[in-house]
Amino acid sequence: MNTSLKIAASVTVLVGGVGSRASDTPPPRLLDRLETQMRLPPYASSVKSYTRIYTYDERKRFVDGLLTLGGPKTRTVASIGQLKPTPLDGGCSVISIRYDIRARSFVVARCNGSA
Numbered sequence: 001m002n003t004s005l006k007i008a009a010s011v012t013v014l015v016g017g018v019g020s021r022a023s024d025t026p027p028p029r030l031l032d033r034l035e036t037q038m039r040l041p042p043y044a045s046s047v048k049s050y051t052r053i054y055t056y057d058e059r060k061r062f063v064d065g066l067l068t069l070g071g072p073k074t075r076t077v078a079s080i081g082q083l084k085p086t087p088l089d090g091g092c093s094v095i096s097i098r099y100d101i102r103a104r105s106f107v108v109a110r111c112n113g114s115a
Contacts, residue, residue, distance in 0.1 A: 025077035026054050026063050034063060034099050035075075041111050044092040048073060056080050062098050062107070069093040 026034075031054055035047050050067035055078040057064055070093065092111040100107050 024056070024079045026056055030063065030101070031075060031077075033104070034065075037104070038097065038106065038109060040067075040095060040109055041092060044095060044111060045069060050095065052076070053078055055082060057098075061102065062100055065097040065099070067095040067097065 034054075035052070038047050040047065047067070050069055051071035051073065052065060052067050052075045054063050054065040054075070056062070058080060060080070094112040096108060096110055096112060097106060098108040099105070
C-alpha cells in the first residue's frame with residue numbers, strides 16, 4: 001500500500017468515529033466557497049478528485065483541510081481538533097490547506113513533499 005493510501009485510510013478511521021455538533025464543523029456553504037476559490041499546486045489533480053476532510057482551528061478563524069487521492073471522492077467534516085495527521089510525504093497525492101475565513105483567502109495550499 002503506498003503512502004497516500006495509508007494516510008487516507010488512517011484519516012478516514014479518525015473522522016469516521018467522530019461525533020460532532022453542527023457548530024463545531026464548517027458549514028457546507030463555507031466549504032462550497034472555499035472549494036470554488038481553491039487553487040491547487042500545478043502538479044495536483046482537480047479538487048473533486050480528492051477525499052477532502054475539513055475542520056475549524058481551535059478559534060474558528062481558519063478552516064484546515066487534508067486532501068488525499070486514492071479514497072472516495074467525498075467531502076467530510078471533523079470536529080475541532082480531530083484532524084491531527086500532518087503527513088510529510090505523499091507529493092501532490094496529499095495536500096494540506098488552511099483557509100482564512102475573515103480574509104476569504106488561502107494561507108496554505110501545498111503538496112506534502114516526497115521522501
